[in-house]
Amino acid sequence: MKPWVLVLRVHTGTRSGLMARVGRIFADRGISLSDVLATARDVPTLVVCFEATERMRDYMVRRLSRLEEVEAIEVHASDGRAPWEHRAGPLGE
Amino acid sequence: MDVAVVGASGVIGRQIAISLVEGGVLPPTSRLQLVGRSDGASARLLPGLAVDLSDAFAETIPEIDVALESEELLADIVIVAAGAAVPTDPDSPRDRDALARDNRPIFERYARALARTGHGEELVLVVTNPVELGVQIFSEHHPRERVIGMGAFLDTLRFRREIAAELGVRRQVVHGLVLGEHGAHMVPCFSTVSAFGFDSDEGRRKIAALRRSDDPSPTEAVQRAARVLGAEGPMAAYRLAADWGPALRAYVKPYITHLSGAKTPVGTAEIISRLVETILGGRQMLAAAQLRLEGEFLGIHGVTGVPALLSNRGVERVEALALSDDEAAAVLAAAAHSATLIQESR
Numbered sequence: 001m002k003p004w005v006l007v008l009r010v011h012t013g014t015r016s017g018l019m020a021r022v023g024r025i026f027a028d029r030g031i032s033l034s035d036v037l038a039t040a041r042d043v044p045t046l047v048v049c050f051e052a053t054e055r056m057r058d059y060m061v062r063r064l065s066r067l068e069e070v071e072a073i074e075v076h077a078s079d080g081r082a083p084w085e086h087r088a089g090p091l092g093e
Numbered sequence: 094m095d096v097a098v099v100g101a102s103g104v105i106g107r108q109i110a111i112s113l114v115e116g117g118v119l120p121p122t123s124r125l126q127l128v129g130r131s132d133g134a135s136a137r138l139l140p141g142l143a144v145d146l147s148d149a150f151a152e153t154i155p156e157i158d159v160a161l162e163s164e165e166l167l168a169d170i171v172i173v174a175a176g177a178a179v180p181t182d183p184d185s186p187r188d189r190d191a192l193a194r195d196n197r198p199i200f201e202r203y204a205r206a207l208a209r210t211g212h213g214e215e216l217v218l219v220v221t222n223p224v225e226l227g228v229q230i231f232s233e234h235h236p237r238e239r240v241i242g243m244g245a246f247l248d249t250l251r252f253r254r255e256i257a258a259e260l261g262v263r264r265q266v267v268h269g270l271v272l273g274e275h276g277a278h279m280v281p282c283f284s285t286v287s288a289f290g291f292d293s294d295e296g297r298r299k300i301a302a303l304r305r306s307d308d309p310s311p312t313e314a315v316q317r318a319a320r321v322l323g324a325e326g327p328m329a330a331y332r333l334a335a336d337w338g339p340a341l342r343a344y345v346k347p348y349i350t351h352l353s354g355a356k357t358p359v360g361t362a363e364i365i366s367r368l369v370e371t372i373l374g375g376r377q378m379l380a381a382a383q384l385r386l387e388g389e390f391l392g393i394h395g396v397t398g399v400p401a402l403l404s405n406r407g408v409e410r411v412e413a414l415a416l417s418d419d420e421a422a423a424v425l426a427a428a429a430h431s432a433t434l435i436q437e438s439r
Binding site for chain 2: 020056063064
């Protein structure tokens with residue numbers, strides 16, 4: 001098990017409950033989120049931090065990609081930065 | 094949890110999808126993936142099915158996701174219903190060997206895709222026939238305790254229904270298992286049959302009397318039923334089957350239903366749906382299922398139908414069951430027959 005950070009660029013359309021759906025995807029597989037950052041400002045972004053095997057991380061990326069609100073996902077190895085620091089960069093700027 | 098129906102545009106797969114949604118088996122927070130092929134009819138049918146389901150069950154429907162490439166297969170429970178089926182024309186029968194050759198590439202494609210893209214803890218429920226071949230191939234790419242063939246599960250419930258009809262009770266009070274092959278080598282095990290209200294000496298005698306020694310062989314019975322069906326129609330074929338014992342009826346009547354053109358989507362889907370509901374509910378179920386064994390039952394190494402305790406982790410354990418000598422011999426013969434079928438399909 002390793003710590004991971006996923007940075008999701010999303011579009012917040014008319015459908016409510018995106019946070020619940022994302023949370024459920026992790027919860028159904030017994031994965032706790034250690035940090036979460038969500039913002040609809042500028043580029044709507046969701047940052048989630050969790051521990052999982054690499055195989056499960058890959059699965060989660062594929063699974064989250066199937067959500068219609070998710071436009072892109074970046075996978076970061078956890079390096080001790082706070083979740084908002086992961087938002088900066090290609091997705092946030 | 095997420096459920097995928099592979100082959101969701103087929104008669105059986107489509108009905109499974111409908112049953113899962115209609116029965117409220119999948120909560121709104123879950124996801125149902127309808128899996129088909131981009132180069133097949135499903136490319137047109139599945140988006141339409143997704144919209145139709147949404148129209149019908151908008152209040153409670155889970156997320157619906159259409160996947161037209163095997164690499165997109167993504168679910169915690171994968172129901173495999175894709176592939177060819179026995180033709181409904183009794184004059185152009187397709188034997189199980191031919192079915193195995195036709196469906197092997199389909200099993201291979203999705204088993205490999207799951208191994209590449211899955212998280213490794215998926216539960217695979219094989220509905221497509223020959224179910225023993227499907228279990229063998231998926232268990233070559235996936236933990237074998239998480240690959241379950243549904244044939245014996247279906248046969249068992251059909252057997253119980255026929256027993257219940259004879260005893261004049263509802264199916265839920267009847268116990269009993271069908272082991273072995275999902276086909277002509279199925280093994281209805283009367284040694285496992287009991288029923289609520291029939292635990293007296295007289296009751297047990299009534300149950301024992303249901304075992305018939307004068308029935309034709311399953312293969313001969315199917316041929317006779319098909320002839321009558323072709324000449325006189327399905328009602329005459331069902332009347333012919335009514336003269337046989339419950340064990341043989343459990344095998345022949347689904348054939349008649351299939352050959353009649355009605356096929357068996359409703360019964361199959363409902364039964365699969367109940368198993369999924371049990372699994373999603375975190376409960377366990379003692380059932381008969383085709384599993385790949387490594388000596389856990391009668392020393393069998395191969396795929397056949399055996400009693401097992403099932404849960405969301407797959408097979409918790411294969412149940413030790415004291416069968417009669419003839420039943421044990423029949424299960425061993427069924428396993429050997431399936432091994433030959435699997436080998437010859439390569």
